[in-house]
Amino acid sequence: MRVIGRMLFASVIAVASLGAMSQQQHSDQPASDQEIRIGNVMPYSGSLSEFGAIGQAEAAYFDMVNARGGINGRKIRFITRDDNSDPGTALELTRKLVETDGVHLMFGSFGTPGNLATRRYLNEMKIPQLFVATGDEELSQPSAFPWTMGWQPSFRSEGRIYANYIQAYYPRKKIVVLWQNDQFGRMLYKGIQEGLGDLNRHVLVDIAFDLADEHLDGHISILKRAGADIFVFLGVPSTASKVIKLAASMNWRPVFIVNDASASIANAMAPAGLENSAGVISAAFLKDPSDPAWKNDPAMKDWFAFMDKYHQVESTNNSAAVFGYAAAEALAQVLKQCGDDFSRENIMRQAASLRDVNPSLALPNIRMSTSLNNYLPIRQMRLVQFDGRSWQQFGDVIETAFTEGAAR
Incomplete structure (x- = not known):
C-alpha cells in the first residue's frame, strides 16, 4: 500500500x-x-x-x-x-x-x-x-x-538479473566478486546482493578495484584461492579483458559473469582471447556489432x-x-x-x-x-552466453520491473 x-x-x-x-x-x-x-x-x-x-x-x-x-x-x-x-x-x-x-x-x-x-x-x-x-x-x-x-x-536491476541467474542455475555454488570502486560498480553489486538475499552467504570474497589499479593479478590470485565456482566481474571492457586473460593464465575456469558494459566481443572478449572468453555470461539489450550473428x-x-x-x-x-x-x-x-x-x-x-x-x-x-x-x-534485457564466436541468447526477455519508489 x-x-x-x-x-x-x-x-x-x-x-x-x-x-x-x-x-x-x-x-x-x-x-x-x-x-x-x-x-x-x-x-x-x-x-x-x-x-x-x-x-x-x-x-x-x-x-x-x-x-x-x-x-x-x-x-x-x-x-x-x-x-x-x-x-x-x-x-x-x-x-x-x-x-x-x-x-x-x-x-x-x-x-x-x-x-x-x-x-x-x-x-x-x-x-x-x-x-x-x-x-x-x-x-x-x-x-x-x-x-x-x-x-x-538500471544497474541495480541488471545486478538482480545476475543474482536470479545464479539462484536458478547454481543455487549452492560459491561466488567471488570483483567490482569497480565507484557508483557504477557499487550499484551493480548492490543489485546482486539484493537479488541473492540469503544466498549472500555464498559470496566468499568481494574485492573493489580502482580504474588505475595495478594489482589485478594479485586480486585474481586471491579470488582463485578462495575456491569459488562463480566469478562475477563488474567494471569496464578494458579491465574485463585483462581479468579474463589473467584468470585463464592461472588456469582458472569458473562460471564467468560480466556486466553488460563489458559484454563486447571487440572491446573485451577478443582482447582477452576468444578461447579464454568462451562461456562468459552476461545480460544485454543492444546488438553487438562485432557479433557475426547480425551480419545479415x-x-x-x-x-x-x-x-x-x-x-x-x-x-x-x-x-x-x-x-x-x-x-x-x-x-x-x-x-x-x-x-x-x-x-x-x-x-x-x-x-x-x-x-x-x-x-x-x-x-x-x-x-x-x-x-x-x-x-x-528501457527496462528489458536478455541473458546471453559467449560461445567463442558469437553471443547466444537464452531464456525469455527479462522485465526489470523498476518503480521510482524502489530506488530510494
Missing part, C-alpha cells in the same frame, strides 16, 4: 510539474527557428575515455540527420565537450552550454557523478536532461527531478553503412558507439514527435510519451516506453 501511495504521489507531482512548464508560453524557444541546439559532455580524455566513442557516434548520427534534411525542418547543432570524467568540470561545461551556447537541452551526458552534479542546476533552469548515459536509478526520479530522464536499464540483419547493415559514411574514424565494431547511435536515434524520435513545437516543456512531454518504440539496434523484443511516472525508457 505504501508503494502504491508513493507511485501515485510521484504521478501527481510529475503532472503538476509538467503543468507548470506549460505556463511558460514557449518563451524558451531557441533564438533561431532553423536549428535545435543540443548540449553534451563526455569523457574524451581520462580514465574513462573508452566511452568517448558514445559522444563521437552521437555527433556522427546528427550529421547524418542533417544531411537528410534535419528534423521537422530544423537542423541539429550538437555541441559536445570533454569533462575528463570530473563532476566539477561537467557542471562548469554544462553551465556554459546553457548560458553561453544557448543549448535547448542536454542529452546523453556520460556517467553518474557528472549527471548528478548537473541535475539540480538543469532542473532549476528547466532544461531537459535527457537520456543520460548511466543506469543509476537516482537519475530517473520524476517526482523530484521532472527534467531529468535516464535511458538504459537489416538494421546492422544500416549501422555499417552509417559508420562507413559518417564515422570513419571509429571502429565499426565498437559497442560504445552502438550505444551512442541507439541513444541518438531515441532522441530523434522524441524530436520528431514534437512537430513544430520545440519548447522545452514539449520536448520533455514527448520524452515522457514514448509508446512501445523499437530501437533499431536493440535485441529482439526490447522496447522503449515512458510515462509521467516512468522515466526509465
Whole structure:
C-alpha cells in the first residue's frame, strides 16, 4: 500500500510539474527557428575515455540527420565537450552550454557523478536532461527531478538479473566478486546482493578495484584461492579483458559473469582471447556489432553503412558507439514527435510519451516506453552466453520491473 501511495504521489507531482512548464508560453524557444541546439559532455580524455566513442557516434548520427534534411525542418547543432570524467568540470561545461551556447537541452551526458552534479542546476533552469548515459536509478526520479530522464536499464536491476541467474542455475555454488570502486560498480553489486538475499552467504570474497589499479593479478590470485565456482566481474571492457586473460593464465575456469558494459566481443572478449572468453555470461539489450550473428540483419547493415559514411574514424565494431547511435536515434524520435513545437516543456512531454518504440539496434523484443511516472525508457534485457564466436541468447526477455519508489 505504501508503494502504491508513493507511485501515485510521484504521478501527481510529475503532472503538476509538467503543468507548470506549460505556463511558460514557449518563451524558451531557441533564438533561431532553423536549428535545435543540443548540449553534451563526455569523457574524451581520462580514465574513462573508452566511452568517448558514445559522444563521437552521437555527433556522427546528427550529421547524418542533417544531411537528410534535419528534423521537422530544423537542423541539429550538437555541441559536445570533454569533462575528463570530473563532476566539477561537467557542471562548469554544462553551465556554459546553457548560458553561453544557448543549448535547448542536454542529452546523453556520460556517467553518474557528472549527471548528478548537473541535475539540480538543469532542473532549476528547466532544461531537459535527457537520456543520460548511466543506469543509476537516482537519475530517473520524476517526482523530484521532472527534467531529468535516464535511458538504459538500471544497474541495480541488471545486478538482480545476475543474482536470479545464479539462484536458478547454481543455487549452492560459491561466488567471488570483483567490482569497480565507484557508483557504477557499487550499484551493480548492490543489485546482486539484493537479488541473492540469503544466498549472500555464498559470496566468499568481494574485492573493489580502482580504474588505475595495478594489482589485478594479485586480486585474481586471491579470488582463485578462495575456491569459488562463480566469478562475477563488474567494471569496464578494458579491465574485463585483462581479468579474463589473467584468470585463464592461472588456469582458472569458473562460471564467468560480466556486466553488460563489458559484454563486447571487440572491446573485451577478443582482447582477452576468444578461447579464454568462451562461456562468459552476461545480460544485454543492444546488438553487438562485432557479433557475426547480425551480419545479415537489416538494421546492422544500416549501422555499417552509417559508420562507413559518417564515422570513419571509429571502429565499426565498437559497442560504445552502438550505444551512442541507439541513444541518438531515441532522441530523434522524441524530436520528431514534437512537430513544430520545440519548447522545452514539449520536448520533455514527448520524452515522457514514448509508446512501445523499437530501437533499431536493440535485441529482439526490447522496447522503449515512458510515462509521467516512468522515466526509465528501457527496462528489458536478455541473458546471453559467449560461445567463442558469437553471443547466444537464452531464456525469455527479462522485465526489470523498476518503480521510482524502489530506488530510494
